[in-house]
Amino acid sequence: MSSRPACAIQSALCVMACAAQPAFAQGSVTLYGNVDEAMVYANNQKGNSNVYMRNGNLYASKFGFKGSEPLSTDLKAIFDLQQGFDPGTGAQQSAGLAFNRYAFVGLQDTRAGTLTLGRQYTPYYLLAGTLGPVTYLTGATGAHPGDIDGFDTDIRANSSVTYTSPTISGFRGSVQYGFGGVAGSMKSGSMFSAAIRYDGGPLSIGAGYLRMNNTEYSGGFDPAASASFPHSELNNGYLSARNVQHAAALATYAVGNLLLGVNYSNVVYRPGGHSLFTDTAVFNTYGALASYRISTPFEISGGYSYTRASTANGIHDAARYQQISLRELYHLSKRTTLYTLQAYQHASGQTLGVKGAGDIIDALPIVGDSQNTTPSSTSNQFVAMFGIAISF
Numbered sequence: 001m002s003s004r005p006a007c008a009i010q011s012a013l014c015v016m017a018c019a020a021q022p023a024f025a026q027g028s029v030t031l032y033g034n035v036d037e038a039m040v041y042a043n044n045q046k047g048n049s050n051v052y053m054r055n056g057n058l059y060a061s062k063f064g065f066k067g068s069e070p071l072s073t074d075l076k077a078i079f080d081l082q083q084g085f086d087p088g089t090g091a092q093q094s095a096g097l098a099f100n101r102y103a104f105v106g107l108q109d110t111r112a113g114t115l116t117l118g119r120q121y122t123p124y125y126l127l128a129g130t131l132g133p134v135t136y137l138t139g140a141t142g143a144h145p146g147d148i149d150g151f152d153t154d155i156r157a158n159s160s161v162t163y164t165s166p167t168i169s170g171f172r173g174s175v176q177y178g179f180g181g182v183a184g185s186m187k188s189g190s191m192f193s194a195a196i197r198y199d200g201g202p203l204s205i206g207a208g209y210l211r212m213n214n215t216e217y218s219g220g221f222d223p224a225a226s227a228s229f230p231h232s233e234l235n236n237g238y239l240s241a242r243n244v245q246h247a248a249a250l251a252t253y254a255v256g257n258l259l260l261g262v263n264y265s266n267v268v269y270r271p272g273g274h275s276l277f278t279d280t281a282v283f284n285t286y287g288a289l290a291s292y293r294i295s296t297p298f299e300i301s302g303g304y305s306y307t308r309a310s311t312a313n314g315i316h317d318a319a320r321y322q323q324i325s326l327r328e329l330y331h332l333s334k335r336t337t338l339y340t341l342q343a344y345q346h347a348s349g350q351t352l353g354v355k356g357a358g359d360i361i362d363a364l365p366i367v368g369d370s371q372n373t374t375p376s377s378t379s380n381q382f383v384a385m386f387g388i389a390i391s392f
Helices: 003-020 123-131 133-137
Strands: 028-045 048-055 062-070 075-084 102-109 113-121 156-164 171-178 191-200 203-213 243-255 258-270 281-293 298-309 320-331 336-348 350-352 360-362 380-391
Touching: 102 156, 123 133, 123 171, 123 191, 123 203, 123 243, 133 258, 133 281, 133 298, 133 320, 156 191
Parallel strands: none
Antiparallel strands: 028 048, 028 062, 028 380, 062 075, 075 102, 102 113, 113 156, 156 171, 171 191, 191 203, 203 243, 243 258, 258 281, 281 298, 298 320, 320 336, 336 380, 350 360
């Protein structure tokens, strides 16, 4: 038999085999990320001024892999894996976590919404918090003191399941539950979050709720619990709380090149039998911001926030924090940005130290969330940064 008939027979068999299989659209995988590094000046870090390098100020330094596979006209499978790193040293952002920022898999339907499972950000942050100061002022110097209300990307939920609705007439909502994994007590170590958002023309409004439950852990907030949140001098005395609750409402309004925003948050630390404090502690924060695009490459933003703690646990002069934040951007291209950041914070009053009730200390300023481990030794702190960020 000649080779030509043989090739014809093989071609026919291939066509028949392909025709017998259902037609699936091809999936896709995308590599993405940011590299961000800056020179920083802080006038007071535990009593000393400092000039140093810091990463992830405008955008978090990270890389990730995300992908999808169409399963039908409306339904597709999705996943996203994201790792933070320090370009100054090459180190992982969190040792021992391959994808510390998040890692989830799920299904997305254009009509029914999206269901995801894994380590994820909360609806409180994604739908509400993104309308706040971090988006327009950065988390490093623009987050409310110590990121007390979780408007930055500091709160994540392990072993969580999230449902997010499709957008209907400008509205979308989302709910999330994180499993604590404690045998015999489903509530212990668990978390719950819900949020709703409206986007219509120049106006955006978001409201969110978050509740993080501790376990019977008495050394603070159990690191094995589903959710984690930032620690600083603001809340060190309340880390042994039975649960921590966040509630927030935010709004922005755009007029041409000008965007205005207001935000409010309420953070509650509730004591339990294993807590080192006895009375419920509350932090209320009020904020306002403005962002203006002067020209195609240049934009500026500014904001003010006022945070006040409750008079509880023997404290009669409640801690108060006032912060002014500025951000200037010059876009060299769609992917490359030069930036400068400045922030000043003044603290007054008292709060609890790490020993809890009875350990009353002076409130110390902590600019944004860049100084959580390095508060000022006086009542004032100033931080300035100059950096470059590249997205890919």
